[in-house]
Amino acid sequence: MGQLFTDLQAVRLDVEANAVIILDQTSLPGEKVYLSLSTKEAVWDAIHRLKVRGAPAIGITAAYGIYVCCKSLRARKFDDFYKGFVEIRDYFESSRPTAVNLSAALERMERCVLRNRELPVSRIKRQMLREALAIRDEDAASCHRIGVYALSLLRPGMGILTHCNAGHLAVSEYGTALAPVYLGQQQGYNFKVYADETRPLLQGARLTAYELRYAGVDITLICDNMASVVMRKGWVQAVIVGCDRIAMNGDTANKVGTSGLAIMARHYGIPFYVLGPTSTIDRRCPDGNAIVIEERGSEEVTDMWYARRMAPDDVKVYNPAFDVTPANLITAIVTERGIARAPYNETFERWFGEEEKDSAETGSKTEE
Numbered sequence: 001m002g003q004l005f006t007d008l009q010a011v012r013l014d015v016e017a018n019a020v021i022i023l024d025q026t027s028l029p030g031e032k033v034y035l036s037l038s039t040k041e042a043v044w045d046a047i048h049r050l051k052v053r054g055a056p057a058i059g060i061t062a063a064y065g066i067y068v069c070c071k072s073l074r075a076r077k078f079d080d081f082y083k084g085f086v087e088i089r090d091y092f093e094s095s096r097p098t099a100v101n102l103s104a105a106l107e108r109m110e111r112c113v114l115r116n117r118e119l120p121v122s123r124i125k126r127q128m129l130r131e132a133l134a135i136r137d138e139d140a141a142s143c144h145r146i147g148v149y150a151l152s153l154l155r156p157g158m159g160i161l162t163h164c165n166a167g168h169l170a171v172s173e174y175g176t177a178l179a180p181v182y183l184g185q186q187q188g189y190n191f192k193v194y195a196d197e198t199r200p201l202l203q204g205a206r207l208t209a210y211e212l213r214y215a216g217v218d219i220t221l222i223c224d225n226m227a228s229v230v231m232r233k234g235w236v237q238a239v240i241v242g243c244d245r246i247a248m249n250g251d252t253a254n255k256v257g258t259s260g261l262a263i264m265a266r267h268y269g270i271p272f273y274v275l276g277p278t279s280t281i282d283r284r285c286p287d288g289n290a291i292v293i294e295e296r297g298s299e300e301v302t303d304m305w306y307a308r309r310m311a312p313d314d315v316k317v318y319n320p321a322f323d324v325t326p327a328n329l330i331t332a333i334v335t336e337r338g339i340a341r342a343p344y345n346e347t348f349e350r351w352f353g354e355e356e357k358d359s360a361e362t363g364s365k366t367e368e
């Protein structure tokens, strides 16, 4: 795994150059192109165009991005600095609406700025750097723990179906949905993974197939409409997906096509697991109806990135980027804090309580 983690880093911070460095995921698997982002427009564009994507990676990019952009602000008084911060925060928030990790990371950066308001602006910037790096490090640690919990639900030799990309490229290190696959790989579980190609933007074909092959995992790529076939053949013993926003009742938004898989899995009696960090649970969102689903341009459906147009010029197109899987179709939601089963509210509330306690303890240890 080490090779994968060092060779393909989705996002990192270059402190010296004051820039966010991303691996341009729209160029994969053909080319490995790294982009250096040092303006708010460049960060916004990279998120909006999916050059960096996947809920946790978007959150980390936003945290690094707001640090980089605020570092360049000339303001010396707190009020002026904070005004600049809020402008950048609002701008970043408009880049993609569904993944809660984006606004969660920005809110965390804002809390950091506000609790250090008495410090000179130069020291506030240093605190922002620490906070942004902490978001990334906590994310990597969460992924490993998610993998350990999820692996306890799986058996060696299982067939696992996944959708979109919730692996190393979408997060840091182990990824979320792919964390048990990578841990299983290290422990000789010999999983057979089926990756949905994931239309329209083919994150499964371009990214999941790529990173799993890179790591030597047994991976078979299928078109989205073949999932039912591999399930019926008995090749799939678990469906494992990531998530962009989880409502308090367990309803989960993830890449469009996920809810269809959950319906099929229920039909075939296959467990359906959602894996993600607790930062993807939105405590302000009671159920899936409150989740804003991003709608993207029609050309993503009518034109393939690598080929010519596929559809008539004037055809009407509907292109929601995510869908909501109702909680009752989800067997379990696995986070770094453990495994939740319905009813989800109670467990989520308990986890939030634990989290507040932990951050109060760490906060008091790390503040200058």
Ligand SMILES: CSC[C@@H](O)[C@@H](O)C(=O)COP(=O)(O)O
Pocket: 050, 053, 054, 055, 056, 099, 163, 164, 165, 166, 167, 170, 171, 175, 176, 177, 203, 241, 242, 243, 244, 254, 255, 256, 321
């Ligand atoms: C760990 S990433 C989880 C989700 O963000 C992932 O499954 C997904 O739907 C990503 O969609 P994308 O549009 O590629 O950002």
